[in-house]
Amino acid sequence: MTHTPTSTRQPYAYTRRTLTEPDWTRYPGWRHITRDQWESAQWQRAHCIKNIRQLHHVLGPLADDTFYDDLATDQARTATMPMLLPPQMLNTMVPHGPTTTDALRADPIRRYMLPLHTDRIPDHPLSTRDSLHEHDMWAAEGLTHRYPTKVLAELTATCPQYCGHCTRMDLVGTNTPAVTKLKLTLTPADRHDAHLHYLRHHPEVRDIVVSGGDLANIPWPRLETYLMRLLDLDTIRDIRLATKALAALPQHWLQPHIVEGLERVARTAARRGVNLALHTHVNHAQTLTPLVARATHTALAAGIRDVRNQGVLLRGINDTADDLLDLCFALQGEAGILPYYLYLCDMIPGAEHWRLPLHHAQTLQHDILGYLPGYATPRIVCDVPYVGKRWVHMAAAYDRVLGISHWTKNYRTPLTDDTVTTGYPYYDPIDTLPEKGRAHWATRC
Ligand code: SF4
Structure with missing residues (x-):
C-alpha cells in the first residue's frame, strides 16, 4: 500500500518561496526609474506618496476615479493618519500585477496603508485615542513606564510611512481633518536628558524599547548619542530599537553611515553585555523583498543580536492561518527576521x-x-488597557455574545495599584457579534 506524503495533506502545505522584488517599472510613473535610484534612500524619501495627486502620477489610469474619490473622502473625513507611503511600500501592492482598481481594493497592503472611506465601519463606542494610556503613564515626556522592569521611549512623533491602524494615532503624524495630534513639546536634547535622569533614578528599569514614531526619522548622530548614553547605565540590560522602516524603507538601514553607526553601538552593547535588537513591523508576506532581507542581514552582520517582528492582526489582511504561516515562513526562512508577536489591533x-x-x-x-x-x-x-500584553488564551472570562473578555494582571502600574484580583475588560468588534450582542450594543452606540 502506498501512502500519500502527509506534507501534501496538511491544513497548511509548506513550500519554500524565495523573495522577489516586484518590478517597479510596471507603474507608469516609475517606468524610467533605475535600480540605483530605487536603492537610494534619498530617492525613496523624495518620492514618498503624500497625496492623491502624487499617487495618481505613479499609478495613472491603473486605478479609476472611484478609487481616488474613495481615498479622498477618507482623507477628508475619517483618516486618523496622514498619507505617507515610500515607493518601496507602494511597490508591494499587487506585486505581480495586473494592477487594477479591483486588485488594489482587495490588496492586503493597500488595505492598511491606503485606507478607503468605504472600508470603514462605525467605531466601537468604547474606542479611544491613546487606548493603551501610554501618555497617561509618561514618567517624562515620551517615556512610558507601564511594566515593572521595562519602559518605552518615544523619541519622535514621525515615521517615514504612516500605517492606517497606528496605535499611536494620538501622537504620531501630522494632524488630519479628523484628528488633532498631541505634540511633543520639549527639545530632543531636553527630552533625552529627562529620560536619562529618570532611568538613573529607577534602577529597576532594565529594558528599554526605543521607538517613536520610527527611529529611521531621527538623525543618526542624535540617536547614536542617546543609545550610547543608555549604554553608560549599568542598569540597562536590553535595548530594543523599533523601526517599521526596516521593511517599508530598507534603503534607510542600508546607508553606509547608518550601518557604521549601528556597528559602533552594537560593539559597545556587546562589550557591556547588553542585548541589542531591532524590532520591525510586518503584517503580510508581500512586504518582504530581497531588499528587506538585505537590510536585515546587514544589521545582523553589524552586530545587532536579533531582528524580530511585531505584526498586527488585521481583518481581511492577515486573518487566516495560511496568511500568518506564509508571513512567518518568509520572515524566518527568507528575511532573517524572527516572528515574535502578533497583536490584536487596538481599540x-x-x-x-x-x-x-x-x-x-x-x-x-x-x-x-x-x-x-x-x-x-x-x-x-x-x-x-491598564494591563499590558496578555496571550490570547489567558482571558479569565469571555462572553462571546456580548464580546467582552476579562483579564487580570500580575504587577502594579502607575494607573492601577492592584495586582491579580481585578478583571479588566476588552471588547470584540460589534459587527462580529451574534444578533443578541449587536442588539445590546445598539442601545449604547
Ligand atoms: S510605523 Fe509604527 S508608529 Fe509609525 S505609523 Fe506605522 S504603526 Fe504607527
Whole structure:
C-alpha cells in the first residue's frame, strides 16, 4: 500500500518561496526609474506618496476615479493618519500585477496603508485615542513606564510611512481633518536628558524599547548619542530599537553611515553585555523583498543580536492561518527576521473594520502551532488597557455574545495599584457579534 506524503495533506502545505522584488517599472510613473535610484534612500524619501495627486502620477489610469474619490473622502473625513507611503511600500501592492482598481481594493497592503472611506465601519463606542494610556503613564515626556522592569521611549512623533491602524494615532503624524495630534513639546536634547535622569533614578528599569514614531526619522548622530548614553547605565540590560522602516524603507538601514553607526553601538552593547535588537513591523508576506532581507542581514552582520517582528492582526489582511504561516515562513526562512508577536489591533477610532474578535485570534494561535520552530512561532497577544500584553488564551472570562473578555494582571502600574484580583475588560468588534450582542450594543452606540 502506498501512502500519500502527509506534507501534501496538511491544513497548511509548506513550500519554500524565495523573495522577489516586484518590478517597479510596471507603474507608469516609475517606468524610467533605475535600480540605483530605487536603492537610494534619498530617492525613496523624495518620492514618498503624500497625496492623491502624487499617487495618481505613479499609478495613472491603473486605478479609476472611484478609487481616488474613495481615498479622498477618507482623507477628508475619517483618516486618523496622514498619507505617507515610500515607493518601496507602494511597490508591494499587487506585486505581480495586473494592477487594477479591483486588485488594489482587495490588496492586503493597500488595505492598511491606503485606507478607503468605504472600508470603514462605525467605531466601537468604547474606542479611544491613546487606548493603551501610554501618555497617561509618561514618567517624562515620551517615556512610558507601564511594566515593572521595562519602559518605552518615544523619541519622535514621525515615521517615514504612516500605517492606517497606528496605535499611536494620538501622537504620531501630522494632524488630519479628523484628528488633532498631541505634540511633543520639549527639545530632543531636553527630552533625552529627562529620560536619562529618570532611568538613573529607577534602577529597576532594565529594558528599554526605543521607538517613536520610527527611529529611521531621527538623525543618526542624535540617536547614536542617546543609545550610547543608555549604554553608560549599568542598569540597562536590553535595548530594543523599533523601526517599521526596516521593511517599508530598507534603503534607510542600508546607508553606509547608518550601518557604521549601528556597528559602533552594537560593539559597545556587546562589550557591556547588553542585548541589542531591532524590532520591525510586518503584517503580510508581500512586504518582504530581497531588499528587506538585505537590510536585515546587514544589521545582523553589524552586530545587532536579533531582528524580530511585531505584526498586527488585521481583518481581511492577515486573518487566516495560511496568511500568518506564509508571513512567518518568509520572515524566518527568507528575511532573517524572527516572528515574535502578533497583536490584536487596538481599540482606537477608525480601526473597527480591522479588528478581530478574541475567539478568532485564539483559533489562529491554535492553527499556527506546530509548523514553525517553537522559538519562531509568534505569540498572539491582546494589549489590554491598564494591563499590558496578555496571550490570547489567558482571558479569565469571555462572553462571546456580548464580546467582552476579562483579564487580570500580575504587577502594579502607575494607573492601577492592584495586582491579580481585578478583571479588566476588552471588547470584540460589534459587527462580529451574534444578533443578541449587536442588539445590546445598539442601545449604547
Ligand atoms: S510605523 Fe509604527 S508608529 Fe509609525 S505609523 Fe506605522 S504603526 Fe504607527
